[in-house]
Amino acid sequence: MNPQGVQREASEGTSNRKRFRRLRLLTVLLVLAVYVIGLVLNTGLGSLSAFGVGSIAAMCPVGALETMIAGRIVLPVPLIAIAVAVAAAVFFGRAFCSWVCPVPLTRKLVTNKSERDAFAADRKKSGSFAKAFLRQRQWPGLGRNETTALGVLGVTLATTLAFGFPVFCLVCPIGLVFATLFAVVRLIAFNELVIDVLVFPTLIVLELVVLRKWCATLCPVGGLLGLFSRLNKTWLPAVDGEKCLVTSAGASCDACHAACNSDIDLVGNRGTGQLHDCTKCHACADHCDARDFFPLAEAERRKGG
Amino acid sequence: MAAEGSGAGADACRDDAGAPGARRGETGGPLAISRRGLFAAAGVSASLLVLGGTAALAGHEQQVRPPGGQDVRGLLAGCNHCGRCVSVCHTRAIGFASLTEGLIGVRTPVMRFSLGSCDFCGDCATVCPTGALRPFDVAAAQAGDVSAACLGKAVLDERICLAWTFSSCNLCSEKCPYGAIELSETGQPVVLEAACNGCGVCENVCPVLSLRSYIGGSDRAIRVLPSTEEG
Numbered sequence: 128m129n130p131q132g133v134q135r136e137a138s139e140g141t142s143n144r145k146r147f148r149r150l151r152l153l154t155v156l157l158v159l160a161v162y163v164i165g166l167v168l169n170t171g172l173g174s175l176s177a178f179g180v181g182s183i184a185a186m187c188p189v190g191a192l193e194t195m196i197a198g199r200i201v202l203p204v205p206l207i208a209i210a211v212a213v214a215a216a217v218f219f220g221r222a223f224c225s226w227v228c229p230v231p232l233t234r235k236l237v238t239n240k241s242e243r244d245a246f247a248a249d250r251k252k253s254g255s256f257a258k259a260f261l262r263q264r265q266w267p268g269l270g271r272n273e274t275t276a277l278g279v280l281g282v283t284l285a286t287t288l289a290f291g292f293p294v295f296c297l298v299c300p301i302g303l304v305f306a307t308l309f310a311v312v313r314l315i316a317f318n319e320l321v322i323d324v325l326v327f328p329t330l331i332v333l334e335l336v337v338l339r340k341w342c343a344t345l346c347p348v349g350g351l352l353g354l355f356s357r358l359n360k361t362w363l364p365a366v367d368g369e370k371c372l373v374t375s376a377g378a379s380c381d382a383c384h385a386a387c388n389s390d391i392d393l394v395g396n397r398g399t400g401q402l403h404d405c406t407k408c409h410a411c412a413d414h415c416d417a418r419d420f421f422p423l424a425e426a427e428r429r430k431g432g
Numbered sequence: 433m434a435a436e437g438s439g440a441g442a443d444a445c446r447d448d449a450g451a452p453g454a455r456r457g458e459t460g461g462p463l464a465i466s467r468r469g470l471f472a473a474a475g476v477s478a479s480l481l482v483l484g485g486t487a488a489l490a491g492h493e494q495q496v497r498p499p500g501g502q503d504v505r506g507l508l509a510g511c512n513h514c515g516r517c518v519s520v521c522h523t524r525a526i527g528f529a530s531l532t533e534g535l536i537g538v539r540t541p542v543m544r545f546s547l548g549s550c551d552f553c554g555d556c557a558t559v560c561p562t563g564a565l566r567p568f569d570v571a572a573a574q575a576g577d578v579s580a581a582c583l584g585k586a587v588l589d590e591r592i593c594l595a596w597t598f599s600s601c602n603l604c605s606e607k608c609p610y611g612a613i614e615l616s617e618t619g620q621p622v623v624l625e626a627a628c629n630g631c632g633v634c635e636n637v638c639p640v641l642s643l644r645s646y647i648g649g650s651d652r653a654i655r656v657l658p659s660t661e662e663g
Contacts (some may be wrong), residue, residue: 171520176512177561184561190512194562197509204561249468275473282477286484292508292536294484302513306539309515309528317547321530323538338476344469345476399466 147409154226163308167316174305175227176296177208187301188212189283189348193293196284216355220362221389224342224349225408229304231342231388234335245339246390246399271399272343272390276350283347295347303331343389343400357403364402364411366393372417386414483535492534494658496543496630498526499550499573499581500557500565502659510564513539517556517565523548525632526556541565543583545632545656552581552631576610576629583630584656586613586623592640593653595620604634604654613654621654630656 158175165172172178177186184204191205191212215223225231235241283295296302310324338345364383372378373394384392391405392398494504498517501507518526518541525548529537543550552573557565572580586604594601605613605621612627613634638652 166515166519169519169522169524171516171555171559173514173516173519173559177514177516179516179559179561182558184514184516184559186514186561187512190514191562194510194512194564198506198562200563202563208561249466272469275469278473279476279480282480286480290484290488291505292484292487293512294480294487296512297483297487297535297538298479302539305515306513306528309518313527317524317527317544319527319544321532323528323531326531338472340469340472345472399469 144413147413151225151408152232155229155232158227159229159304159308162305163312166309166312174309175229175301176305177204184208185211187348188351189280189299190293190296192284192351193287193296196287197292212352213355216352217358218361220356220359220403220405220407221349221352222362222407223352224346224406225388226406228301228342228348230300230335230346233300233304233331234341237332238336238339240336240339242340242342242388243386243390246343247385271401272340272404273350273353273401275344276346276353279345280347280350298330298334299348300331300334300341301348303327303334307331342406343404353404356405359403362407364393364405370417380416382414382416383411386410487536490535492537495529495533495537496545496584496632496656496658498541498543498556498565499552499554499583500560500568501541502582503566506566507540507564508536510560510562511540512562512564514561515539516559516561517541520555520559521548522553522555523551525550543632543656545635546650546652547636549632549636550583550630552629573629576627578627578629581629582659583632584658585625585628585630586634586654587657588621588623588654589651590620592644592647593621594640594643596653601639603637603639607633607637609633623654630659632656 162172162174162178164170165178171180173184175187176190177184179185182204186205186208188209191208195202195205231242286294307324307327310319310321310327313319314321314324335341342349366374366383368374371394372380380394381392383394384390384398387398387400387410388408389400389404389406390398391400391402391411393402393411497504497507498521513528515528518528525543525545526541527544527547528539529542531538533542541556552568552570554568554570554573557567569577569580588596590596599619602615602619602621605615609631610627610629612624612629613621614624616622634654635652635656638654640653641650
């Protein structure tokens with residue numbers, strides 16, 4: 128399948144392909160370990176919902192919005208947290224999703240269906256693409272996966288306003304992962320036996336099995352980051368038209384698209400994900416048959432000439 | 433839950449999967465959301481509405497909260513379950529409320545005096561990023577000023593208190609840092625409510641559960657119960 132004659136040593140190719148996946152696993156586990164250690168050592172570190180030292184803390188931007196709306200009050204730490212999250216989205220896009228968030232890893236542990244499998248199944252079922260239900264009524268500039276994610280974000284904020292407490296935080300899979308970890312720590316440390324230690328993981332499993340395309344199409348945190356990752360210009364995957372099997376040789380290759388958990392089709396733009404939804408996971412480059420991709424950082428060098 | 437949707441039916445613009453180039457009927461602009469995606473989002477939204485309504489309407493038992501958290505509505509509104517207060521408490525007295533203690537308050541901070549007592553160091557309020565635990569006057573609280581911080585009031589259960597049934601214990605009175613438990617003429621402890629700030633030392637040291645383990649249950653003879661007024 129290499130008409131260009133691009134050959135790779137099989138072993139080198141395999142280890143290179145897995146390198147980024149292993150790195151991502153490492154960073155996610157490291158993040159979890161740091162928070163668990165922070166709890167055990169009484170450092171006051173926190174969780175991804177809010178973490179910091181002393182009175183200085185960063186927060187999940189959705190949680191920050193929810194708590195301010197629920198309390199009908201503007202607060203300094205949440206406000207700064209939102210600004211920091213926006214800046215992170217501008218500089219790193221949705222890299223949080225692949226490199227920090229424990230949900231993708233948790234999904235791998237609880238189900239054998241990955242998000243990209245769910246997208247692939249959709250493609251098979253309805254021809255090339257799902258029938259567009261609101262095709263005529265789409266909002267300008269918004270389309271595809273982020274529409275539903277922003278809808279969930281909207282309902283999240285609306286229910287918080289209506290009921291006076293952060294509703295979504297009760298069932299957020301990120302929060303539930305930490306809640307499970309903390310409950311297990313307290314079970315071991317204090318013999319604190321509560322039903323929560325069973326309920327939380329059950330809820331996570333239910334959510335990630337039923338809502339298989341959570342990350343790309345439903346997660347309000349991802350949706351919020353996606354609003355500002357439009358401004359992100361660094362580490363964007365780019366296709367070299369001369370090497371791509373599709374553009375240069377007319378082959379029907381879909382490897383990068385099939386590998387993408389956000390359903391981004393870089394070549395034909397037929398996926399339900401868009402470029403700013405990219406979580407910088409590097410899977411597209413890792414799976415390219417022609418290895419025509421620039422590693423994400425190199426795309427920058429190329430543009431700079 | 434979210435309906436995965438019946439098959440979306442034959443797409444009139446069907447073309448070969450994987451074929452490059454233009455699709456019939458597509459101008460290259462972004463697609464609108466799919467029916468399946470809409471159902472999933474609607475399902476999640478409906479669930480949030482039901483969850484919020486249920487939690488808000490269902491009553492919840494008053495719990496003993498960390499200092500600065502006596503405004504329960506403010507605490508429930510502001511708490512995003514980050515766990516910083518639980519983590520920072522050096523006496524390990526703060527824990528997470530369980531699901532069984534009320535849906536709306538699950539994972540919010542509550543005092544667990546069986547594990548430790550409160551010394552009003554103020555760290556929990558300092559680390560709270562949303563003000564769910566409000567800062568309070570640490571020095572005044574540690575000096576015993578009940579108006580600076582009061583987690584609740586100690587309440588004695590005379591039916592199981594060792595002193596009240598066998599005149600054989602005065603640990604709570606002895607250990608109370610604020611002199612809020614005095615002994616009657618016959619040597620039984622009595623709580624002076626005005627002086628009690630709910631620090632939980634009495635509950636923490638009460639030996640009833642070990643010396644009367646045959647009676648079962650998890651309530652000690654003296655417990656801090658939440659006050660209903662805002663602190």
